[in-house]
Amino acid sequence: MVAHKVHAVLGPTNTGKTHLAIERMCAHSSGAIGFPLRLLAREVYDRVCKLKPPKEVALITGEERIVPQGARYFLCTAEALPRNADWAFFALDEAQLGADRERGHTFTKHLLDTRGREETMMLGSDTLAPLVRSLLPGSEITARPRFSTLSHAPARKVSRLPSRSAVVAFSAEEVYAAAEMLRRLRGGAAVVTGALSPRTRNAQVDLFQSGEVDYLVATDAIGMGLNLDLDHVAFAGLSKFDGVRRRRLTTSEMAQIAGRAGRHQRDGTFGTIAGTGKRELEFEDEEVFAIEEHRFPPLTGLYWREPDPRYDNLAVLIEDLDAPPREAGLMKPPEATDLAVLRKLAGDPAIAGLITGSRQVERFWHACSLPDFRNYGIDNHARFVARLWRQLREGAIPAAQAAKAIDELNRTGGDIDTLQQRIAAIRSWTYIAERPDWVEQREALSARAREVEDRLSDALHERLTERFVNRRTSLLMKKMGEDGSSLPVTVADDIVLVDEERLGTLEGFAFRADSDASAEDSRMLHAAAEKHLPRLLADKARTLAKAIGETPAIVTLDESQLVHEGRPLALIEVHNDLLAPRLAPHRNLVLLPDDAKSELISALEAWLATALEPLVPLRKLAAAAKDFDAGSELRALLVSLSERGGMVPRTSSGLDALDPDQRKMLSRLGVTVGALDIFHPAMLKRKALAIWRALAVISGRRLPPLADEMQPVLEATKPVPLAYRVFGKQALRLDSAEKILREAHKTRVEGKARQFILDPSLAISTGMTPETILQLMRAGGFKAKDVKPLAEGEFGPPAQPRWRWQPRRGSAPARSGQGQARGKSHKGGKPPRRDKGPVPGNPFAELGKLIS
DSSP states (O other): OOSSOEEEEEOOSSSOHHHHHHHHHHTSSSEEEEESOHHHHHHHHHHHHHHSOGGGEEEEOSSOEEOOTTOOEEEEEGGGOOTTOOOSEEEESSGGGGGOTTTHHHHHHHHHHOOOSSEEEEEEOGGGHHHHHHHSTTOEEEEOOOSSOEEEOOOBOGGGOOSSEEEEOSSHHHHHHHHHHHHHHHSOOEEEOTTSOHHHHHHHHHHHHTTSOSEEEEOGGGGSSOOOOBSEEEESOSEEEOSSOEEEOOHHHHHHHHTTBSBTTBOEEEEEBSSSOOTTOSOOHHHHHHHHHTOOOOOOOEEOOOSSOOOSSHHHHHHHHTOOOOSTTEEOOOOOHHHHHHHHHHTOHHHHTTOOSHHHHHHHHHHHTOOOTTOOOHHHHHHHHHHHHHHHHTSSBOHHHHHHHHHHTOOOOSOHHHHHHHHHHHHHHHHHHHSTTSBTTHHHHHHHHHHHHHHHHHHHHHHHHIIIIIOOOHHHHHHHTOOGGGSOEEEETTEEEETTEEEEEEETTEEEEOTTOOOSOHHHHHHHHHHHHHHHHHHHHHHHHHHHHHOGGGEEEETTEEEETTEEEEEEEOOSOTTSOEEEEOGGGTTSOHHHHHHHHHHHHHHHHHHTGGGHHHHHHHHHTTOGGGOHHHHHHHHHHHHTTSEEEGGGTTGGGOOHHHHHHHHHTTOEEOSSEEEOGGGGSHHHHHHHHHHHHHTTOOOOOOOSSOOSEEEOOSSOOTTEEEETTEEEEHHHHHHHHHHHHHHHHHHTOSEEOOOTHHHHHHTOOHHHHHHHHHHTTEEEEOOOOOOTTOOSSOOOOEEEEOOOTTOOOSBTTTBSOOSOOOOSOOOOOOOSOOOTTOHHHHHHHHHO
């Protein structure tokens, strides 16, 4: 038990509790925060990565795991918090969720047991205060007031909602109906429901936050931690089904949702939707008072379940999980999905009879804890878990089988409901692949599952956007009683005119409506524009696609985007393979018809393929790395070369493990084996290195900059440019350094002398200083004999340093790529002294002075 007090920070929404926890965590040497939502954990992870080096920040949820080696700050969902970890700081967000029927026991466990060495914070609602005092005696409680005022507003029709409003409903049908109405009456709405994947929810929230739409339609999912720029929250209902029965929302639940209105010092309002015909859709006076004054009944208990059950056998495990709490203020929770599945499968002799030993019991319990992402219900989900367990009982799921199941879901066609079902299914596989011992090739399959989930989420976001933001249906025109599609629509200099009325402008392929469009019936004009714009934009796209083929220079790469005239056309995405990037259409192309969009993207893909031609050497290395006949040692080296831009230090390359045939294969691939580095000469060209670095940066890697010009010798800077090594105050390009060392070995071998003089013109031609030469030669395994200065009264050129080969143990071989030099050293006399006189600016002569 730690000596410090637990600090409970309690208050309503918009009090800065989470922000405070982030600041306190970052002030410590290590820490962790547990969150109720994966979406919120990801949002805070991104924020902390801006405050701390990303290599020190970890994100752990049931479906995503980013844990750099040496991570010190952990942002996790409550269920995914590592057990028995040692942090200086710990905080639990939304701790009042200990009263949640399904997940409450997890939050209660952390409230009671998880602590930081130096500081522990519990964040939550004021309703938690009495239980904090009783369950955590001696704890310190700080009440934080709301930054802004929250007040009730009269009911309004959907058509009269103010901008920056959210409509909250409690079923998918109600959400879609409200979004459809807002699309027709107010230009569109973003959609957020609990059934959406986190990536889709983020994309939809971005639609609203960016101002592309002024309205958001959501379930009560927005009430838990989503930070939105909302001015008004309108309730489309005040009752919901809680898993057992349909009931009216509690005042605390109402306040949690209504509290999303207003941000920081900006006040917010809440109310209901008028004209729905629902009698119950009115706030009682007592409810309005409670929400505005933040006064709610305190919680009377938190759900508790044994956090450390025994795994002696299934009966003991169920007994522990089903045991009631013994402490006042704690309640036995309703049977959660995981325990219901465990109890059902434990009653099946075909399954339970084969589970023996505590390790198998614990593994079986983890399988039963797989979340029911598909909302199958207990019986169907239990059958899914049973099939999973039959595979886990024998070991890990074969990689090929898991990959096949994942790939079967990798289809982006279908409507919104179909995509949601696929996303629910792939989330199960994402969870399974993230388990440390459930599948073979865990990291590769986890990445593949996340990639498929991302593709499906992006497709779902596109469907939602098309349905509720970007398309107007003929139903609207029928209700208006007029047909605007017959009106003439023209585009001149990117200005869109409808029946000679200016409607807006085209910015690339995005349409921007004029706020001051003056027409007697603006709805009719918008319908006409919507009818004709796809055709006009399609013509523009085909013209641009042809121009790209004829003049590639009109497209440029700007960070991760392909840009034309300053406007992005497509995004470059790098997933598993750095050398095989993909193009995704930019959202500016959303109005384009599919065939025109495909034609433009094809032209951009051809442009990208041409731009990637300098990377052909790396692709050949990557292809050779997949040849099993090459041997594991060579394949490992080829993988390293292909992933690191065609260059690796020799000391860490594993070259010594290669046999002669493998070295020949390496040479046939064009790879130079140097004394200090192994590299492909083609990748030292600036064009090749620049495109490789751009892709690596897009993939999230941090790399040093490129040199402005790939000169053989540069002034040493920090960070060291790519493809250079520092020797003293100068940086040498890898092949330049290798050239000098190769010449030194050649001179040594051909002269057959123990000591030799290196041709000074080599250094003159590259501009190396004597100090640079000295460090380079030493790094290459050479040692200079002290040079005696001329005696007083003697004249002549300065004596040249004499080098001898004296590699340190474990240093590079005598001849680059050819192993140690063999044969006896030359025992003849000293090499004859040159009589050509001093060479102006001779760096080796200067080096002689330096050594003496």
